[in-house]
Amino acid sequence: MTDPTPAPSSPTPYTPPKVWTPPAASGGRFANINRPVAGATHEKPLPVGKHPLQLYSLGTPNGVKVTVMLEELLALGHSGAEYDAWLVRINEGEQFGSGFVAANPNSKIPVMVDHSGPQPVRVFESGAILIYLAEKFGAYLPTQTAARAETLSWLMWQMGSAPFLGGGFGHFYAYAPEKIQYAIDRYAMEVKRQMDVLDRRLAETRYIAGDDYTIADMAIWPWYGRLVKGQAYGSGEFLQVHTYTHVLRWADEIAQRPAVRRGRMVNRVEGEPANQLRERHDASDFDTKTQDKVAPT
Numbered sequence: 001m002t003d004p005t006p007a008p009s010s011p012t013p014y015t016p017p018k019v020w021t022p023p024a025a026s027g028g029r030f031a032n033i034n035r036p037v038a039g040a041t042h043e044k045p046l047p048v049g050k051h052p053l054q055l056y057s058l059g060t061p062n063g064v065k066v067t068v069m070l071e072e073l074l075a076l077g078h079s080g081a082e083y084d085a086w087l088v089r090i091n092e093g094e095q096f097g098s099g100f101v102a103a104n105p106n107s108k109i110p111v112m113v114d115h116s117g118p119q120p121v122r123v124f125e126s127g128a129i130l131i132y133l134a135e136k137f138g139a140y141l142p143t144q145t146a147a148r149a150e151t152l153s154w155l156m157w158q159m160g161s162a163p164f165l166g167g168g169f170g171h172f173y174a175y176a177p178e179k180i181q182y183a184i185d186r187y188a189m190e191v192k193r194q195m196d197v198l199d200r201r202l203a204e205t206r207y208i209a210g211d212d213y214t215i216a217d218m219a220i221w222p223w224y225g226r227l228v229k230g231q232a233y234g235s236g237e238f239l240q241v242h243t244y245t246h247v248l249r250w251a252d253e254i255a256q257r258p259a260v261r262r263g264r265m266v267n268r269v270e271g272e273p274a275n276q277l278r279e280r281h282d283a284s285d286f287d288t289k290t291q292d293k294v295a296p297t
C-alpha cells in the first residue's frame with residue numbers, strides 16, 4: 001500500500017555552474033522581455049508630437065512620477081511644460097526599438113526628450129527627469145541649500161529603495177513562478193523597514209522634505225502611497241500596511257491633488273477604462289474622461 005501523504009516538497013537544489021548561461025525559459029511575469037544584453041532588437045524611430053516635451057512612458061509607478069510632475073507644472077501655469085505622452089508597451093518589447101534605445105540606452109520607461117532648444121535633449125531615469133523639469137521651470141525643488149539637500153536626499157532614497165520593493169518584494173511575493181520563503185522574508189523585512197522610515201518621517205513633517213510639496217513626494221508617492229493603500233501586489237494584509245498611519249495620511253492628501261489625479265491616468269493601461277488615458281497629446285484629452293470616476297487611492 002502506498003503512503004497517501006506525499007512528502008513535503010523542497011525547492012530544487014541549485015549549484016551555480018562556473019559560467020552562467022541563460023535558461024531556456026526563466027518563467028515569471030517578465031520572462032518574455034528579460035535578456036542578458038542591452039541594445040536595440042529592431043528598427044523603430046520614436047514618434048514626435050507638437051509639444052516641446054516628448055515623453056515615452058507607461059503608467060507604472062516610475063512613469064507616473066513624471067506625468068504627475070508635468071501636470072503639476074501645468075497647474076502652476078508653466079505652459080512650456082505642455083507635453084505629448086506616448087505609450088510604450090514594455091511587455092511587447094517596445095523599449096528595445098532603435099529610437100527608444102537612442103533616447104535611453106537602458107531600455108526602460110520613462111524617457112523624455114526636450115525639443116525646446118537648438119538640439120533635442122534626452123533625459124532618462126525618472127529621478128533625473130524630475131530634477132531636469134524642476135530646474136527648467138524653477139518649481140518643486142527648493143533653492144535654499146538645506147531644503148534642497150533634504151529634497152534630493154529623499155529623491156535619491158526613493159531611487160535606491162524602490163528596487164527592493166518592486167524588483168525584490170513584489171517580484172518574489174507576486175510574480176516569481178515559485179514562492180521562495182527565503183526571498184519573500186528578506187524583502188518583506190526590508191520593505192517594512194522602508195515603510196517605517198517613511199512613517200517616522202511623516203510623523204514629523206507634512207510632506208517628505210518638510211512643509212512643502214516637492215519632487216521627493218512625486219517620486220515616493222506612486223510607489224509607497226500605492227503600497228500603503230494595499231494596492232501593490234495584493235500585499236496589504238501580509239505587510240499590515242494599515243499600521244503606517246502617517247504614510248496613509250500623506251498618501252491620501254497627495255491623491256486628492258487634481259494634477260496627481262490627472263497624472264496617474266496618463267499612459268495607464270490597467271484598471272477602470274475611465275481612469276486610463278493611454279496617450280496624452282493635449283490638455284483637452286482629459287475632457288473625454290470623467291475625473292470624478294478616478295478611483296481614490
Ligand SMILES: N[C@@H](CCC(=O)N[C@@H](CS)C(=O)NCC(=O)O)C(=O)O
Binds near residue numbers: 033060061110
Ligand atoms: N530606475 C529607473 C527604473 C525604470 C524601470 O524600471 N522601468 C520599467 C517599468 S517601471 C521598465 O521600463 N521595464 C522594462 C524592462 O525592464 O525591459 C527609473 O526610475 O526610471
